[in-house]
Amino acid sequence: MGSIWEYANPVKFSRTATLLLPWVSILAAISLVTGLVWGFFFTPEDFRQGSTVKIIYLHVPSALMAINVWFMMLVTSLIWLIRRHHVSVLAAKAAAPVGVIMTLIALATGAIWGQPMWGTWWVWDPRLTAFLILFLFYLGYIALWEAIDNPDTAADLTSVLCIVGSVFALLSRYAVNFWNQGLHQGASVMRAGAVTGADTQEKVSNIFFYPLLLCIIGFVLLFVALVFLRTRTEIHKRRTKALLARERLG
Amino acid sequence: MMPELGKYAAEVMSAYAASLFLLIAMVLLSVRSARKARAELAAAEARKNG
Numbered sequence: 001m002g003s004i005w006e007y008a009n010p011v012k013f014s015r016t017a018t019l020l021l022p023w024v025s026i027l028a029a030i031s032l033v034t035g036l037v038w039g040f041f042f043t044p045e046d047f048r049q050g051s052t053v054k055i056i057y058l059h060v061p062s063a064l065m066a067i068n069v070w071f072m073m074l075v076t077s078l079i080w081l082i083r084r085h086h087v088s089v090l091a092a093k094a095a096a097p098v099g100v101i102m103t104l105i106a107l108a109t110g111a112i113w114g115q116p117m118w119g120t121w122w123v124w125d126p127r128l129t130a131f132l133i134l135f136l137f138y139l140g141y142i143a144l145w146e147a148i149d150n151p152d153t154a155a156d157l158t159s160v161l162c163i164v165g166s167v168f169a170l171l172s173r174y175a176v177n178f179w180n181q182g183l184h185q186g187a188s189v190m191r192a193g194a195v196t197g198a199d200t201q202e203k204v205s206n207i208f209f210y211p212l213l214l215c216i217i218g219f220v221l222l223f224v225a226l227v228f229l230r231t232r233t234e235i236h237k238r239r240t241k242a243l244l245a246r247e248r249l250g
Numbered sequence: 251m252m253p254e255l256g257k258y259a260a261e262v263m264s265a266y267a268a269s270l271f272l273l274i275a276m277v278l279l280s281v282r283s284a285r286k287a288r289a290e291l292a293a294a295e296a297r298k299n300g
Binding site for chain 2: 040041045050051052054055058059062097098101104105108109112113115116222226229230232233236237239240243244246247
């Protein structure tokens with residue numbers, strides 16, 4: 001098996017992405033459709049939340065992705081800053097719009113869920129506020145890429161922005177633990193004790209958890225498929241730009 | 251077939267409609283952009299190769 005750094009070669013990355021893309025897309029579609037249909041049509045109402053519990057199948061996976069996409073961008077940005085691999089920073093650029101959509105879905109479904117349960121669409125709770133700031137960081141990251149002509153300078157500056165924004169990605173996840181206040185509950189799905197049953201805190205019942213797990217897997221696979229597709233697109237755009245520049249010179 | 255959503259039907263349906271719209275739009279825009287970039291690269295390479 002070759003080194004992971006082989007994929008820093010744009011040709012090698014494009015070839016591998018093209019090979020894997022159909023399989024990852026099919027698996028993503030199967031997981032997402034099965035998880036959502038199972039959750040929406042075949043799970044009961046919650047005794048306290050009624051049918052609004054069905055929003056969990058969209059809200060939790062999108063919120064998890066919103067935070068973790070930023071961490072993926074952080075890792076690939078650090079690889080760019082340390083090793084100067086173009087494919088790495090192009091993967092971060094390709095992931096950002098997916099992260100925006102995930103954050104938007106998490107915010108929108110959270111507001112729609114919060115209105116009947118908390119009696120308000122929005123509250124300046126630490127976790128919600130950190131999430132809103134993360135959303136603004138995503139927009140700023142994309143705007144910065146668009147604002148700078150030199151691709152290497154844009155890559156450097158967006159990578160630094162990504163490092164700064166990681167504070168808010170972290171706060172989005174742990175704000176409830178840090179401040180211990182606000183309306184939003186703590187982790188009840190992706191918590192070690194909730195998964196193993198080792199603690200006695202509130203956790204999601206298995207009847208909701210299994211379709212939710214399938215939706216989370218579907219969202220992760222959808223993200224992987226989109227990053228393969230969008231990174232390959234960025235590589236194609238760069239190659240075209242280089243060829244056009246050569247044409248003009250010639 | 252449609253589950254009984256009770257008094258929260260509007261909230262549940264709007265959450266699903268908004269999310270699915272955003273997800274489908276993101277996939278379609280990504281595919282369209284990929285096709286356009288590939289076609290432009292193919293045209294540039296064809297010009298280069300004469």
